[in-house]
Amino acid sequence: MMLDNTWFVEKSYFEKFAMAWKVRKKLHSEQSKFQKIEVLQTESVGKLLLLDGKTMVSEIDEFVYHEVMAHIPYMVARKCEKVLIIGGGDGGVVREFVKHKDIKQIDLVEIDERVIEVSKEFFPECTQGLDDPRVNILAEDGIAFIKSKTNEYDVIIIDSTDPEDFASGLFTSEFYKNVSNALTEEGIMMNQTENPFLDEWGVGKIYKNMRAQFPHVQSFTAPMLIYPGVFWTFGFSSKKYQGTQLNPDKIRHMQSLERSLKWYNTEWHKGAFALSNFHKKKIGL
Amino acid sequence: MMLDNTWFVEKSYFEKFAMAWKVRKKLHSEQSKFQKIEVLQTESVGKLLLLDGKTMVSEIDEFVYHEVMAHIPYMVARKCEKVLIIGGGDGGVVREFVKHKDIKQIDLVEIDERVIEVSKEFFPECTQGLDDPRVNILAEDGIAFIKSKTNEYDVIIIDSTDPEDFASGLFTSEFYKNVSNALTEEGIMMNQTENPFLDEWGVGKIYKNMRAQFPHVQSFTAPMLIYPGVFWTFGFSSKKYQGTQLNPDKIRHMQSLERSLKWYNTEWHKGAFALSNFHKKKIGL
Numbered sequence: 001m002m003l004d005n006t007w008f009v010e011k012s013y014f015e016k017f018a019m020a021w022k023v024r025k026k027l028h029s030e031q032s033k034f035q036k037i038e039v040l041q042t043e044s045v046g047k048l049l050l051l052d053g054k055t056m057v058s059e060i061d062e063f064v065y066h067e068v069m070a071h072i073p074y075m076v077a078r079k080c081e082k083v084l085i086i087g088g089g090d091g092g093v094v095r096e097f098v099k100h101k102d103i104k105q106i107d108l109v110e111i112d113e114r115v116i117e118v119s120k121e122f123f124p125e126c127t128q129g130l131d132d133p134r135v136n137i138l139a140e141d142g143i144a145f146i147k148s149k150t151n152e153y154d155v156i157i158i159d160s161t162d163p164e165d166f167a168s169g170l171f172t173s174e175f176y177k178n179v180s181n182a183l184t185e186e187g188i189m190m191n192q193t194e195n196p197f198l199d200e201w202g203v204g205k206i207y208k209n210m211r212a213q214f215p216h217v218q219s220f221t222a223p224m225l226i227y228p229g230v231f232w233t234f235g236f237s238s239k240k241y242q243g244t245q246l247n248p249d250k251i252r253h254m255q256s257l258e259r260s261l262k263w264y265n266t267e268w269h270k271g272a273f274a275l276s277n278f279h280k281k282k283i284g285l
Numbered sequence: 286m287m288l289d290n291t292w293f294v295e296k297s298y299f300e301k302f303a304m305a306w307k308v309r310k311k312l313h314s315e316q317s318k319f320q321k322i323e324v325l326q327t328e329s330v331g332k333l334l335l336l337d338g339k340t341m342v343s344e345i346d347e348f349v350y351h352e353v354m355a356h357i358p359y360m361v362a363r364k365c366e367k368v369l370i371i372g373g374g375d376g377g378v379v380r381e382f383v384k385h386k387d388i389k390q391i392d393l394v395e396i397d398e399r400v401i402e403v404s405k406e407f408f409p410e411c412t413q414g415l416d417d418p419r420v421n422i423l424a425e426d427g428i429a430f431i432k433s434k435t436n437e438y439d440v441i442i443i444d445s446t447d448p449e450d451f452a453s454g455l456f457t458s459e460f461y462k463n464v465s466n467a468l469t470e471e472g473i474m475m476n477q478t479e480n481p482f483l484d485e486w487g488v489g490k491i492y493k494n495m496r497a498q499f500p501h502v503q504s505f506t507a508p509m510l511i512y513p514g515v516f517w518t519f520g521f522s523s524k525k526y527q528g529t530q531l532n533p534d535k536i537r538h539m540q541s542l543e544r545s546l547k548w549y550n551t552e553w554h555k556g557a558f559a560l561s562n563f564h565k566k567k568i569g570l
Binding site for chain 1: 288290292298301303304305306307328329345346348482507514515543546547548549550552553555558560563
């Protein structure tokens, strides 16, 4: 059976595996200073954002990634007043953080401001938090930005693409050292760490780099239907707390909020850190 | 980007989503009395078994499905001497059950004996347990087989394809009633319950049918890289126990066994039953 050009196909795993979505219409296409930005209207996952031909955000599953990236570190942090997001120009992680009233400042450092503009046009449900007065949008290179920061952020989110091209620097030990320096003594780093079945990018090496800079490094998974192989891993790195040590002061507030969330709840949070043998082996445990 | 005929493509979700594997060679193809049976040598998931053009078993991920289907009910059951598997002609679930010495009898009721023969030839790592003297292989229709059984099995596994054609009867309330009758008073039923993102088969209805016959119905997920959308749900139905109530007498034995398992461990087991809001909503909780 062949797929014709009415499908968008993303090949991965050294071009040996593919996922594909039936396309109704191409809504947008441009070449920014950094990458090709496209938006497709699909038959299966609603609107789909592509960067350089790779799936980034879809209407059907964006809540999974955005909720876990924001609420997991928020619920563990004892103080979460100042947050930094590197990447994440679609605004989804910001949308989740602004739901917490004790957060005072959210810096979004997105290298490509065209991603933000295109997201505002086609994914308004993602970008609705960007107008919050606590949010500062900086069109800068996150790798350079973080070098000058010390003991400043309570939580840092690395909301990046795969470890290639200009994003490859976001997976190095040197970068994680700079993140650690930019964090407070109780700080938490969250990052996306790829699919361990289709281990195209060396997930073990990524975790080794994280462990070189943080005393507590853990992993969990959540499904991203549009990403290669779906079974997606996320990293939780901290100077002080385990990922399952939820802040008791926040539990009551979250119990009320989580009724409106589409994925996250505190029971799921605690369970997600219990890993399969496969997952442990892949990240070097 | 198009995919040519060097790829095997499985379309799902009403032909709007697809996953594809680069094929090196077709190893086998036949039309049995019930279905088309094919084996492909792929570049990404090793050997791949297809039934009527749908992915069933691959070398790269078969351990996930087979380990969770066997060890989760085994670890909850207070007595697990007699086991029934409906479907499962690849032998993978049997392979996992025969690792437990207290199991006295395993009945495998597979409607299509050609699936067993083809699996023996191409997936010997799956079928290695079928020669165990405790295993009875019955080439019969599981739906008819179970009607005559009462209070007989400690655990029943429904290792089926999607709810269509001759497998559709394995997802009805009437069938679950017959399974319940065939189980002892402490019995456990396990089944595969599809992908809730690409909800092609009505996962909510499947769970409703299960709840109509069992007082305890729970769900968990494990990834099946070759199944549509990967994020796979499994059902745990019991007359007496919750899925997280592990049998304390078995913990020590499992601690020694689980070092040789590729997916299952008791910590993962307990965590897997903590569901996301999305999962709860899809199964009607």
